[in-house]
Amino acid sequence: MINWNNMDTLASYAALKAAEPVKLAAAMTGENGAERVKKYSVPMGCGLDFNFGARPVNDEILTIMADFAKEQQLVEKFAELYNGAVVNTGEKRRVLHHMCRGQLGEAVQADGVDKREFYVGEQQKIAAFANKVHAGEIVNAAGEKFTTVCQIGIGGSDLGPRAIYLALENWAKVTGNLKMKAAFISNVDPDDAAGVLSNLDLAHTLFVLVSKSGTTLETLTNESFVKDALVNAGLNPANHMACVTSETSPLAASPDYLAAFFMDDYIGGRFSSSSGVGGCVLSLAFGPEVFADFLSGAAEADLLAKNEDLLKNPAMLDALIGVYERNVLGYPNTAVLPYSQALSRFPAHLQQLDMESNGKSVNRFGEPVNYVTGPIIFGEPGTNGQHSFYQLLHQGTGIVPLQFVGYRNSQMGSDVVIQGSTSQQKLCANVAAQIVAFACGKDDTDLNKKFEGGRPSSIIIGDKLTPASLGALLAHFENKVMFQGFAWNINSFDQEGVQLGKVLAKKVLAHDTDGALKVYSDLLNI
């Protein structure tokens, strides 16, 4: 029996608020600090470890968090989800993205099919299509191979796939897995499409249109933009386009596509990277085997999220530490700081994943909650961020919890030794140094040079950024966000907050406005 209770009804939440907070700077100094860092580490799958030595917890607080996880039935709620319950209460939908990468529980029958079979079947269709493109069996009108794939999509049909492509592009180059270059068009700004197209060899580009509903304004507009460009180049768009959509969308049966691959309403946009939304472009770019490796890494992380033991469930642990920092300690932001240039757009994807899922003020029953929910997520790769916004993180008037990511080895293996160390060693030395600088600080009689410390962080450490470890990393954050939604008793899977803007934009375009909206429309010459 699952109880969907608001967080402030929980005895364990009251206990968390009553617990004595950790004095992080003191706790992380000296040999005690060393012991914490050794002890507070949990495997995440694919060789990754979640090290939370510098987060503001201790054994007592962790024990209360374990009570919280039990009292709020977090693992049971996850089981409800993967066994096919309608946990997306607002839209009355199941939430089945985990099933793209594994069968975590019971078979789920819906729409007259076994859902796992359906998702795997679409993956197999995509794999066959990609293999044909790579083998030169699907070619352009001149009989030549496609060299580039360009995804047209926005939001969840853009950010995740783009972040993953960028994360693996250089890895693929050095391992011989870069089958096709990828490009992305997302914004309704016509300069986005025009700018991207100006860099493409249209005759050898295969476009993948991605819209679950088949009605996304930006995506359909950009499709027309691309079709015009193809026609102007003397090319037939039907030879250059595939689509990923739902079987019920207007695109599904259109003759305008080389192929159509299907997802369904149980895969939310921001959770769709492991469905055909990510699968098509990534299988074309890197080959289906690489995408399969990515999925297997995600599946490995998903299995850990089933674990009832909080200290063996890194996503649930990360989630609850985040709730503690947000609701008990009162920190409004979280920064994501990968020490890996390849993860340059990973924070932008997490920004959607987290803020669109948990930026809510009502619970899953539509009643207001009396506590804050999802934080603001931002971030850039290190060491770049050190030379940008870290000043505020170290010495600003607020505290921002930090999520570092670091790898022992580079992807490409090219390096240079300067002053006795490689660039990779310098990169790693910097992230180690930052964690300790943030946590412990440094006293100084010149207060301008003083660091208060007490600024919490965790680090996810891996050997190397590979398809599998990237899958595990992504699934960790997807599951973390899900567990936080369960903790707050909100529905992490709808996004009603995006609707009003759409409605008003339509009014503007129909010149059906008054008041301030009319003035803004006039100022913008619409």
Add this chain to the structure above:
Amino acid sequence: MINWNNMDTLASYAALKAAEPVKLAAAMTGENGAERVKKYSVPMGCGLDFNFGARPVNDEILTIMADFAKEQQLVEKFAELYNGAVVNTGEKRRVLHHMCRGQLGEAVQADGVDKREFYVGEQQKIAAFANKVHAGEIVNAAGEKFTTVCQIGIGGSDLGPRAIYLALENWAKVTGNLKMKAAFISNVDPDDAAGVLSNLDLAHTLFVLVSKSGTTLETLTNESFVKDALVNAGLNPANHMACVTSETSPLAASPDYLAAFFMDDYIGGRFSSSSGVGGCVLSLAFGPEVFADFLSGAAEADLLAKNEDLLKNPAMLDALIGVYERNVLGYPNTAVLPYSQALSRFPAHLQQLDMESNGKSVNRFGEPVNYVTGPIIFGEPGTNGQHSFYQLLHQGTGIVPLQFVGYRNSQMGSDVVIQGSTSQQKLCANVAAQIVAFACGKDDTDLNKKFEGGRPSSIIIGDKLTPASLGALLAHFENKVMFQGFAWNINSFDQEGVQLGKVLAKKVLAHDTDGALKVYSDLLNI
């Protein structure tokens, strides 16, 4: 006589706190709302307007803000700055970046020269160099023209120039001003340099090394990385590199560069886009005339920042509304949301500009301040952001003030009409709609579909993103950040918060660690 007082000593600040806050949703609804939007608009130079109709102010609060500006002597402090006073108290330096684009006050003699003449002289050297490269007078060893420029720099030597390049690349393509493509290497992560280099035609690439001190670890390391790659390709690095540095740096007199261009300690990294740091790469990419247009736009905005009348000084007004939102209304974040894909990296630059300048806890005398200072800055282009984190902005438990930017016309002029409107019209309709949706909200008996409204924003509206209007946009934000620093009585021009991490990273690389730092170092295999 200038008084450098903490903000909480000001009578006008007490008055601001005592003033009745604006009920924004009500104020923005109906004809009153229309009047606000018409009235609350200030020219910013280069055809830009700063429209603050949807910010939480009214005539009464604006009057108190004008008192605040006078009491805190904001315009006089700006005059101190451009007349050469040592306003960077921590590092005991003048702050002269405005002088790269105009002479706002008295001539400033320092280091035995007239500083305006020095900066203009370096611009002329750069222009002559760029013209020779474009004319094929400076060529590679095979006598062939350079086609690409690649900047090696980090932080202020990367974010601003990169954001500006991306902002103008498509404009330059369609106007025939793209003389050379530009690339950027910044991160010490060896995959950054290796990845960028794998896309370059080394034989036809000119590298520009940018480091004011000539000692920036990341930049020197990446220089070596690039030199190795050039040598391995059978090329002589000295034929492929120029540098931008200070006259006193170890790079200045080195024979390893085709040319060396100088800046000085009075140009802070994050304010250096209008110096040679931006000037060299941008003059090579677009030609010196385009860079001169950019500077003239910045100069136009600077002139407005001298205005004592708050309602004719958009940077000062924007600054004070921001202080009001931060310190009186208690909002910890600000989002920057350009409805222009070309400005994709402009928020990342503003993130450094703002957070590194004003993320401080002590005043300019090194004494703690008793109020919060700089906010967290983040943002992505619209409409992309609408499909990502806007959910939280609309319905999350906190309020985030928003800074929109929009242009009536696209840069490239290619467009498509779908459902009766162009993409550019759709883009503009969306930003107009969002402002009103955030401000006014929408009631609904289903609370999941209710929008509280009351979420403040302003919009900067222009005709088109051009070099001049981009210069004005950048200078607006530089001056806004400066005025906020004056308001808070902090030193916006140093960055002591970046030092501790550097010191600890060196210890890690020297294996001179203990405690937690040693454990992290071991975990990362350093």
